[in-house]
Amino acid sequence: MSDDAIRPNLWKGASAGLAGGLIASFAMDRFQVAMGAIGAAPPGEGEPATQRAADRIARVAAGRPVAGDGKPAAGQALRYGLGAALGLAYGIFAEIRPEVRAGAGTGFGLGAAAILDDAAVPAAGLGPAPWKTSPNAHLYAVASHLVFGTTAEATRRLVRRWLG
Numbered sequence: 630m631s632d633d634a635i636r637p638n639l640w641k642g643a644s645a646g647l648a649g650g651l652i653a654s655f656a657m658d659r660f661q662v663a664m665g666a667i668g669a670a671p672p673g674e675g676e677p678a679t680q681r682a683a684d685r686i687a688r689v690a691a692g693r694p695v696a697g698d699g700k701p702a703a704g705q706a707l708r709y710g711l712g713a714a715l716g717l718a719y720g721i722f723a724e725i726r727p728e729v730r731a732g733a734g735t736g737f738g739l740g741a742a743a744i745l746d747d748a749a750v751p752a753a754g755l756g757p758a759p760w761k762t763s764p765n766a767h768l769y770a771v772a773s774h775l776v777f778g779t780t781a782e783a784t785r786r787l788v789r790r791w792l793g
Contacts, residue, residue, distance in 0.1 A: 646720015654712030680704035738778020
């Protein structure tokens with residue numbers, strides 16, 4: 630049964646998208662670890678943006694920064710939370726506007742890269758503007774988000790079919 634033969638249901642779409650976002654976050658994380666292991670990841674520019682963002686959130690919410698040894702876990706929690714939220718929204722939009730599924734999730738991944746890495750991260754002061762990023766770093770980010778988008782769509786589609 631194709632996605633188009635499934636009757637639209639926002640709750641099922643949200644559930645499938647949520648699962649897709651979580652699995653896609655894991656896939657993106659593993660992709661980045663693998664790229665680092667083979668020396669294909671660009672050199673980092675200090676703390677990852679997710680860790681800086683988690684620290685900023687902790688300062689606002691709790692009045693103190695994340696402890697140094699807790700920053701990697703806090704950054705990962707933020708990454709997975711954001712991935713889950715993006716996936717949930719994607720799952721809902723995929724129910725309402727099936728054309729967002731075109732390209733097997735590549736549009737979703739590229740959109741996430743553009744909105745997050747190229748706009749939100751620099752606007753929040755968590756990382757450099759895209760024109761101040763090396764071509765290697767930019768390509769790495771785009772490839773990472775393509776893994777995210779295609780995995781989110783494949784998972785969303787599978788879960789959505791399972792939900793009926």
